Amino acid sequence: MDKGISILRRSIDETIIRGDEVLSERIEVIPVIDILNGVVVHAVAGRREEYKPIRDSVLIRQPDPGELLVRLKEMGFESVYIADLDGIMYNKVNDNIPRLVEEVGMRAMMDIGISGLRRSDTEHIEYVVGTEYLRTVEQLLDLSGRVVSLDMIHGKVKFAKYSLDIDYVLNVIKQVHLRKLLFIDLDRVGTMQGPNLELIKRIRNEYSGLFIVGGGVRSVKDILQLKEIGVNCVLIATALHKGIIDKRFY
Template sequence: MIILPAIDIKDGQCVRLVQGDFTTAHKVAEDPVSTAEGFAAQGSQWIHMVDLDGAKSAKPMNTDIFTAVKEKSGLRMELGGGIRDMKTIAYYLEHGIDRVILGSIALKNPALIKEAVEAYGNRIAVGIDAKKGMVATEGWLDTSDVSYLDLAKTMEQSGVKCIIFTDISRDGTLTGPNLEQLDALNRAVDCDIIASGGIKELSDIRALMELGLYGAICGKSLYQGTLDLKEAIETAGEHRC
């Protein structure tokens, strides 16, 4: 299983939110480039980054930061937030981003997902964020009447190979991942599943490994010191990249 340390960007700064609430944003690190370099020094191969401003405004807002982190850290990067069209997808992939994450648009314009997958294959991932099992969109500000499992199955039919799943109620809370929903998702589709939200400590990493997941995103746990990144990477084995 791969471990993906997370850096979320809002107003040009590294922040974390609680349950997707923008009013809870608080700065967790001084500089995204040096933070990413620190993750690399601890053995990371990947980094997960989110353009929070982009997610809220439905357009990319911090592109220079992401390309700088990619260039200077040497890490493989997956990036989401505000990516709503083929032009933006192409821009990021042509500027070194390894995998783009399409979120809200997966529900609102599934045809774009299919077009993107046909053009870029496994460099396209879909982020499914849910509240009580129902898909949330637009920076988690809106909740739909679509089940996360139904959307995942639709995305698999469109050719998507990687899904990042977040239970919003767990995000930024350090209360542990939603193992039940993650297990149901992993059984429902053949896509690689990356878990996000709630991871606190090494026991959570082991629990996710037991489910046979592809990856785990760790954010607040790293910044608050409840999880040691190097130890998590060593435990997970990083055998699927």
């Protein structure tokens, strides 16, 4: 009986992260791994040119992506979000990362830059399409079944050639069935300032699908407030490396 319950719980957890119809009453923590020049870096406020290798982490001694994946797996995490900044900034994708994810036995949402538009999802990897790679907001209508990230900076959703108000973008998103919607507040990433709860609440009120939030989350209190709003998963890096957050579900 215990084995059967364990299998059922695992099945439910996998359904949550894969974006199917069943949603959990718990909120899931998804660790973020930012990779630049092949090593794990500390992302701060979207200023990518200033990102430095991670230091003083309670999780790892060296900024090695493989070491971090193994440690997160040991802690009970099953899924991660990976920003391949070499792919995003220089179109030089770290193609060894999906192999590492699979070897560790995890799943990942991966942002590899504009080339992610041309890649198909696999059993272990879902490729994230960020709005910053789209030339027009109308291109969102072609992304049914994909994982899409609203890349917010300076209060606007960033696209390749312009930025738009969130309400306008949400009106377009409501016309397409996305697999998952991510909201990443780049101004708050790595700052420990806390999430923009009012804005996140507005998005949740307009979007009923699987909703994942990242940027500024600093505490269990922040996570529980996001849970109360109806957020399904939260992306966290800094608070994990500081030892403030240390488990998968809340």
